[in-house]
Amino acid sequence: MIEDRVAGAPISWGVCEVPGWGHQMEPARVLAEMAGLGLAATESGPDGFLPAAAADRTALLAAHGLSPVGGFVPVVLHDPGRDPLPEVRRALEGFDMERSNSVRPVLVLAAAHGLDGYDERPEPDEAGWAALLANLDRIAGLAAAAGVLAVLHPHVGTMVERSGEVRRVLDGSGIPLCLDTGHLLIGGTDPAELAAREPGRIAHVHLKDVDAGLAEEVRHGRLSYTDAVRKGVYRPLGGGDVDIAGTVRSLEAAGYRGWYVLEQDTVLDREPGPGAGPVADVRACLDFLAGIGA
């Protein structure tokens, strides 16, 4: 059963690292709504959403009955003249080390391009790829020594987005992946097929459903990523075109015992009314998961 491995993420409440993304809800309401939904844990969200010090962060989460999962850390990895390790070390300081003997926190890395947002990115060259792949292995080692599990999150508008790029990471580094069902589909990878083919390389999961038509518009450059999110490219689980049930079932059958983070990126224009807004979508996701019997 996966119930005690289902976590939340602030992005499902519209809380995002991209400047100007939309209305940002306060932690008190987001965490209270997560707790009310019965979620076991949460990712930390962007810098500044939760307290920076690990002890304060854990105490705030514990006050809502939530465990820390770790969090999303976008870092420039493809620049041969830039060492990402100091930045990663700083990010690791915010992770909760006290729990590292029982539940390893997850460093969810994204291969940032260095500018804000996910609507455009440069094309990585060969020197950039060599740096990126080497840095992934260096960071995985650094994190492991600190009791943290590092995973690479293929993500729209980062240096690892398209299916050939995901393949290159799998072939050229040892780092496991965060299987994000939404970003992979937009980038041209079928997440259910990847889960079935490479279960040993999946160490963390972000679940979101996707409108395949809007995803195709983004993939072909006819719609920006931000506009697609505003138009609802991400759907509550069961409301889109991703084989979520098949993905979860095949991961479980292959022995996956990590987190399933409900992560349906959303943009809010204003504070939702009581009981309305993101909490309703996350509840629909939980109902869907309960219904698949995994």
Ligand SMILES: O=C1C[C@@H](O)[C@H](O)[C@@H](O)C1=O
């Ligand atoms: O893992 C993630 C973290 C978010 O804040 C990010 O923007 C989102 O797209 C995502 O998948």
